Amino acid sequence: LVVEGEAGRCEISDLKQVEGEASCNSRKGKLIIFYEWNLRLSWKGTVKESGEKHKGSLEIPNLSEENEVDDTEINVSKKKGEGDVLKDLMRTEGTTKVREALRDYLKALKTEFTLGMILPTKATVGQELAAEQKLSGNTMQDSVSPQSLDIVGVKIPTVKILMRELFNSPADELYSIFTTKELVQKFSKCPAVIEAVKGGRLQMFDGCVSGEYAELVPSQRIVLKWRCRSWPDEHYATVALNFKDMAAQTELQLECKGVPVSNEDSTRHCWKKQHFEEIHILLQQSQDNTE
Numbered sequence: 278l279v280v281e282g283e284a285g286r287c288e289i290s291d292l293k294q295v296e297g298e299a300s301c302n303s304r305k306g307k308l309i310i311f312y313e314w315n316l317r318l319s320w321k322g323t324v325k326e327s328g329e330k331h332k333g334s335l336e337i338p339n340l341s342e343e344n345e346v347d348d349t350e351i352n353v354s355k356k357k358g359e360g361d362v363l364k365d366l367m368r369t370e371g372t373t374k375v376r377e378a379l380r381d382y383l384k385a386l387k388t389e390f391t392l393g394m395i396l397p398t399k400a401t402v403g404q405e406l407a408a409e410q411k412l413s414g415n416t417m418q419d420s421v422s423p424q425s426l427d428i429v430g431v432k433i434p435t436v437k438i439l440m441r442e443l444f445n446s447p448a449d450e451l452y453s454i455f456t457t458k459e460l461v462q463k464f465s466k467c468p469a470v471i472e473a474v475k476g477g478r479l480q481m482f483d484g485c486v487s488g489e490y491a492e493l494v495p496s497q498r499i500v501l502k503w504r505c506r507s508w509p510d511e512h513y514a515t516v517a518l519n520f521k522d523m524a525a526q527t528e529l530q531l532e533c534k535g536v537p538v539s540n541e542d543s544t545r546h547c548w549k550k551q552h553f554e555e556i557h558i559l560l561q562q563s564q565d566n567t568e
Contacts, residue, residue, distance in 0.1 A: 278374045278375065280322075280366060280367065280370045280371045281370075282366045284362035284363060284366045285322055285323050285324045285362065285363055286322060286323055286325070287320050287321065287322030287323075287363055287366055287367055288320065288321060288322070289318050289320045289335065289375075290319055291318065292316070292317075293318060293319050293334070294315070294317035295314065295315075296314070297312070297313045297314035297315055297340075298311075298312070298313065298314075299311065299312035299313075299314070300312070301386075301391050308387075308391055310342065310386065310387060312340070312386065313339070313340070313341040314337070314339075314341070315336075315339065316337040316340065317335070317336050317337075318334065318335045318336075318375075319332065319333070320332070320333050320335055320371070321333075322360070322363040322367070323363075324359075324362060324363060329360060331355060331356065331358065331359070331360030331364075332355070332356050333354050333356060333363070333364060333367065334353075334354050335351065335352070335353050335371070335372075335375065337350070337351055337352075337379075338350055338352070340379060346376050346380050349376070349379065351376070353367045353368045353372065381466070388546070388547075388551055389485050389551075391543070392482075392485050392505055392543055392547060433509060433512060433538075435514075435535045435536055435537055435538060437534045437536070438532070438533040438536055438541065438545060438548075439530075439531070439532055439533075440530075440531040440533075440553075441528060441530055441531070442529045442553045443526055444526060444527050444528075444529060444556065444560060445526055445557075445560060445561075445564070446526070446527055446560050447522065447525065447527060448497070448520040448522040448527045449495070450560075451527045451556075452495060452496045452497075452499070452520055454560075455499055455518065456471065456473035456493070456499070457471065457473070458470075458471040461481065463559055464552070464555040464558070465482055465551065465555065467481065467482050468483070472490070473490055474490060475490060475491065475492065476489060477489060477490045479501060479503070484506060485505060485506050486503070486505055486506070487503075488501050488502045488503040488504055488513060488516075489501070491515070496520060496522070497519070497520055498517065498520065499517075500515065500517050500518075501516040502514075503515070503516040503533070505543070505544065505547070507543075508540060509537065512535075512537065513535065514533050514534060514535040514536050514544075515535055516531065516532070516534075517531070517532045517533075517534075518530070518531055519531075519532075531548060533548070
């Protein structure tokens with residue numbers, strides 16, 4: 278992290294100490310996340326007026342779910358001598374940037390790390406399986422019961438997810454957000470592979486989501502062969518994104534067929550939180566910049 282101000286320029290140059298742990302459990306369909314970290318970082322900086330160089334450290338003694346990030350203690354210290362202006366810069370601008378980085382980490386912990394971890398109870402599996410069979414009009418296997426779902430070789434029971442979202446954007450702009458590498462990386466905040474041609478690859482969220490483009494109709498429709506990394510090997514869903522132009526707004530209709538029953542909640546979460554909500558933020562930022 279680089280911090281610049283009237284006093285000079287500082288950067289956090291090294292992660293000196295990491296102690297603690299983070300864990301996530303799924304209990305009765307709910308995620309329980311625990312984390313407790315003790316971090317020590319080193320920083321170095323240059324005073325603008327004199328060109329003097331100074332070093333110091335920054336300690337986060339208790340990053341945990343007990344405290345909000347804004348209330349988490351961050352202690353800044355400096356080696357003896359002059360250069361207190363740099364220490365003040367790190368205490369103000371520096372801690373602000375560190376808190377932003379901590380928020381990014383916790384967001385990743387609660388979304389990317391937990392992707393696919395919400396598991397339904399056996400009763401839920403049975404209900405959703407019956408619902409899916411009724412919707413599809415066929416019985417995936419003659420005698421699939423919740424108790425037999427974990428047997429190797431049994432066809433995976435799946436569900437279809439339908440979602441709608443209204444965006445303050447014309448259809449062509451929203452379409453480009455799903456097909457342009459730079460825009461995908463902006464809303465996902467991760468490096469991505471976007472080859473928006475038929476048969477082209479798709480990879481997002483550090484490989485947590487992957488697939489390929491199966492159909493592209495500019496400003497109207499995208500069909501994807503799509504999967505989460507936590508799904509059974511080689512199992513893909515079919516995702517259809519239909520863009521309905523409504524003057525200055527666009528309704529996005531999502532149909533996701535073939536989602537493993539045990540991953541329905543996490544897949545909905547992925548689209549709602551990691552796609553739709555982040556795209557809303559991106560569009561708002563773009564609008565603010567234009568104004």
